[in-house]
Amino acid sequence: MDSGSVAFLREILAETGWLERARELGLALRATRSPGGLLLVGTPDDEPWHLTAHLADEARLSGLAQLTPTLVRWDPPPGAPAHLSVGLDRLERAARGETLFVLSEEQAPVPLLERVDDARRTGATILAIEGGDRELAGLAHDAIAVPRDGLITFDGAQHLVSAAAGELEQRPRLRDRLARLLDKVSGPQIAD
Template sequence: MEAMDSGSVALLRELLAQTGWLERARELGHALRATRSPGGLLLVGTPDDEPWHLTAHLSDEARFSGLPQLTPTLVRWSPPPDAPAHLRVGLDRLERAARGETLFVLSEQQAPVPLLERVDDARRTGATILAIEGGDTELTGLAHDAIAVPRDGLVTFDGAQHLVSAAAGEVEQRLGLRARLARLLEKVSGPQLAD
């Protein structure tokens, strides 16, 4: 993959600033920080698309920013019984979601009914529900806050995850989201954030 040149980075930053993407990502990223304790940020995807990538980014942000509550728990649909403990967390963990915890749902396609049911249950027990989704009105209706990522938009589903995770780890002493995005874009290829 080819890295974006500085002109492309500047153009993308300008385009994102005009669309409100940076502000929305910052809002959702800061909402993730309301999780009270490490392990209370639960990430779940769909059966075919578990959020490994975002789990890694949030783990890094927790470490770099000194915000341990951003350390995520990856919730898996069918974890292997012989997997390490941190990779063996199954959907039953959502039944124990409680006030002060955050359930962060990633679903680029329509969320399956079993996931929606568990999200609804977690919301009823007091967990905060956040989502990045691809236009799923049912999931958006259950979420306290959500970002919809249109398929033909400027930002891809993966790009939205990068923006939100960077915003979550943002602290005043560090680079702002735009500067961090510019640094990220210089490292990654264009297709990950731009169509």
Template sequence: MDSGSVALLRELLAETGWLERARELGVALRATRSPGGLLLVGTPDEEPWHLTAHLADEARFSGLAQLTPTLVRWAPPADAPAHLRVGIERLERAARGETLFVLAEGEAPVPLLERVDDARRTGATVLAIEGGDRELAGLAHDCIEVPRDGLVTFDGAQHLVSAAAGEPERRPGLRERLARLLDKVSGPQLTD
């Protein structure tokens, strides 16, 4: 998806809440402490190659080395280059300061859920883009659910999150902070 398509998608989704959720997950990805500490894993049938490439691009373009992902694979070939030989056992060494980013469009298999749970217990932050898997969502510190019949596709959600991860952080201005404060104070407005 090129930048023009992403811009059009953002325009279409401006009032839906999708952009805010993508930004929240993008900010969480940026909290990874060091290069190599962002671990991307999918299911045994679907490795997240596409998102890996987009996050590598975002890391390079934004100058945020911590966004450089480590693709974790279920059965990497022994003759693959070193960066493509990282096996699922890497999750056993996940630690505080690292982020485990899980992609599962369908139901996550039990071996993946067990490894995610172990990584969470050792202090890794768990994030996910998932298709309605309650167990995976329960293990994640933050996640985005992408319904099959929703406005955004699973692929589209990955694009939104990766683009948001590379955006410069922006602090809300005075006008935005005041508007939020007034919304909290006044509560919902009833009309006759």
């Protein structure tokens, strides 16, 4: 999906709440402390190659090195290049300041849920894009559920989140939003 398609998707979804949720998850991804600390894992039959590539691009284009993802694979082949040979054992070393981003359009398999639970217990932040998996959503600190018959596809949600993670413009802080709201409510101040 190119930037024009993402812009069109954003326009269509402007009033649905999807963009806000994607931005929240994108900002949560940015909270990863260091390059290599953003771990992406999918299911045995669906590894998140596409999202890994998009986040790597966003890291490079935005200058946010912490968005550089580590693809965690279920069964990396022997002799694979270093960046393609990270196995599930990496999740055992997940720590505070790292983020485990789980993508599972179907029900997450029990071995994945166990590893996600272990990573959460060691202090890693758990984020997910999931297809209605209550167990995975319950383990995640933040998750977006993508219903099969919804406005957006699973792939579309990934594109929105990766684009939001790389946005250079951040959402205003709560204090700034409250100040603007108070200005609107109280109107202009007139001196006596």
